[in-house]
Amino acid sequence: MEHEKVTILIIDDREANIYALEKLLEKPGRTFLQATDGKLGLKLALDHEIDLILLDVQMPEMDGFEVAQILQSNKRTKDIPIIFASAEKKERSSVMKGFEEGAVDYLSKPLDPELTKAKVSVLLKIQIQKKQLIEKNTSLEKAEAQIKLLNANLQQNLQQLEAANKELESFSYSVSHDLRAPLRSILGYAQVLEEDHADKLNEDAKQVLGTIQQNAVRMNSLIDDLLEFSRLGKQELQKSEVNTEKIVKSTLQQISASTRHSAEVKINSLMPAYADYSLLNQVWVNLISNAIKYSAKKERPVVEIGSHKEDNEIIFYIKDNGSGFNMEYVHKLFGVFQRLHKAEDFEGTGVGLALVQRIVNRHGGRVWAEGKVSEGATFYFSLPVISNQ
Numbered sequence: 001m002e003h004e005k006v007t008i009l010i011i012d013d014r015e016a017n018i019y020a021l022e023k024l025l026e027k028p029g030r031t032f033l034q035a036t037d038g039k040l041g042l043k044l045a046l047d048h049e050i051d052l053i054l055l056d057v058q059m060p061e062m063d064g065f066e067v068a069q070i071l072q073s074n075k076r077t078k079d080i081p082i083i084f085a086s087a088e089k090k091e092r093s094s095v096m097k098g099f100e101e102g103a104v105d106y107l108s109k110p111l112d113p114e115l116t117k118a119k120v121s122v123l124l125k126i127q128i129q130k131k132q133l134i135e136k137n138t139s140l141e142k143a144e145a146q147i148k149l150l151n152a153n154l155q156q157n158l159q160q161l162e163a164a165n166k167e168l169e170s171f172s173y174s175v176s177h178d179l180r181a182p183l184r185s186i187l188g189y190a191q192v193l194e195e196d197h198a199d200k201l202n203e204d205a206k207q208v209l210g211t212i213q214q215n216a217v218r219m220n221s222l223i224d225d226l227l228e229f230s231r232l233g234k235q236e237l238q239k240s241e242v243n244t245e246k247i248v249k250s251t252l253q254q255i256s257a258s259t260r261h262s263a264e265v266k267i268n269s270l271m272p273a274y275a276d277y278s279l280l281n282q283v284w285v286n287l288i289s290n291a292i293k294y295s296a297k298k299e300r301p302v303v304e305i306g307s308h309k310e311d312n313e314i315i316f317y318i319k320d321n322g323s324g325f326n327m328e329y330v331h332k333l334f335g336v337f338q339r340l341h342k343a344e345d346f347e348g349t350g351v352g353l354a355l356v357q358r359i360v361n362r363h364g365g366r367v368w369a370e371g372k373v374s375e376g377a378t379f380y381f382s383l384p385v386i387s388n389q
Contacts, residue, residue: 004128007048008120009033011041011067012056012085017109021054024113025120038062042070045077051127052120057086079130081123085109179223186216237276237362241386244270244316247277248305251284255292261301263292263320268306271314274386279359286352287318287379295322295376313365313382321376325369333369356381 006029010018013036022032033048035041038059045053053071057064064084071077083105105119190213193201201209245267252265265288273280288303295301304319325333334357357367360381371377 004124005029005031006051006124006128007031007033008124009035009041009044009048009050009053011035011038011053011059011064013037013059014056017056017085021111021116024111024116038064038067041067045071045080046074050077050080051131052123053080053082054120055082055084057084081127083107083119083123085111180220183216183220183223187213187220190216237279239274239276239363242273242275242277242280244273244307247281248284248288251281251288254285255289259289259292261292261296263295263301263303265292266302266304268304269308270305270316271307271309272386273314273316273383275363275383276359279362283356283359283381286356287381290352290379291318291320291322291377293322294324295320298322309385310382312385314385315380315382317378317380319376319378324371324373324375324377326373327371330369330371334367 008025008030010021010032012018012021015034015036018034018036022034026032033044033050035044039062041053041055044050055064055067059067064086068082068084071080071082085107086109105123107116107119190209193209194213198206248267248270255261288305291303292301295303298321300321302321305317307314307316309315334353353367360367360383364384365382367379367381369377369379
């Protein structure tokens with residue numbers, strides 16, 4: 001407590017008494033103010049932040065009881081603790097009058113040095129704790145006001161988000177209907193040209209027609225992926241315990257049935273997961289398809305799949321020895337339409353990894369990747385541990 005800064009006001013009509021009290025009570029951090037009459041004492045109490053008042057009872061013009069009465073009636077000074085000091089005989093009536101006027105203690109002159117120091121130290125300690133409590137309450141009130149403001153802002157943001165979601169739904173409807181109609185026309189007329197007028201087209205015209213068809217198909221795939229991405233935010237999760245090994249093997253069968261590849265796929269230990277089966281299946285389809293696709297140009301493509309437990313997460317990984325990527329651009333991997341390879345080198349819409357990240361995030365997990373150009377890549381995703389694991 002010696003290092004706490006406190007201010008003590010001594011009101012006594014005798015300067016010798018004031019000097020003696022200061023010498024008795026002086027400690028590091030304590031500041032003393034002096035007043036030799038009641039009026040000056042009242043002025044000092046109003047002009048400064050006082051932590052304790054030592055007040056002589058017997059003073060000319062205005063005695064200590066009158067000073068205490070005025071201090072107690074003022075809002076600014078009513079909570080300052082007062083110790084009366086009196087040379088009068090310590091009669092019960094005098095002591096009681098002191099307490100009635102707001103004193104917290106009453107000392108008789110000549111003062112007992114040790115008793116005086118002990119009482120002053122205790123009262124100052126209580127006053128400091130009181131001030132700290134007031135400061136904490138003030139901070140708490142400010143924090144509560146800030147929380148209310150944050151909640152109001154949050155409510156406003158939620159309303160804006162709801163409006164944005166409605167706009168997105170409207171956009172999705174527009175994409176699924178308004179954009180698909182002309183796209184179907186393009187594909188339909190291109191097919192008519194190919195089937196009914198192929199003999200009238202030279203090689204250049206056929207090549208142009210093929211390019212039109214390829215781009216129309218690619219745009220159709222892009223629309224499908226965009227719709228899937230927008231629907232994912234509204235889809236409610238249906239979680240259950242999923243046999244990860246079974247879902248990975250099923251995914252590999254699906255890919256092998258639709259895509260010819262020569263990749264050697266190694267499946268290591270795969271822990272079960274607690275997730276939405278259909279959405280987790282989409283994650284594996286996208287990641288395994290990418291690993292096979294980007295390693296396809298290697299002489300001996302290899303894909304390795306596995307998992308391990310780390311703290312409260314199950315971490316799954318899909319590693320390939322394919323084209324890899326520059327880690328300088330790793331932050332772009334999971335963005336919509338972000339591609340680190342040329343479209344003519346590897347087909348795709350640039351939405352697959354964004355879908356993976358969105359699905360995993362909705363499950364409370366995270367996604368990241370490591371890679372090196374021409375030396376392959378490893379994609380990781382984590383899911384929270386099932387309680388019984």
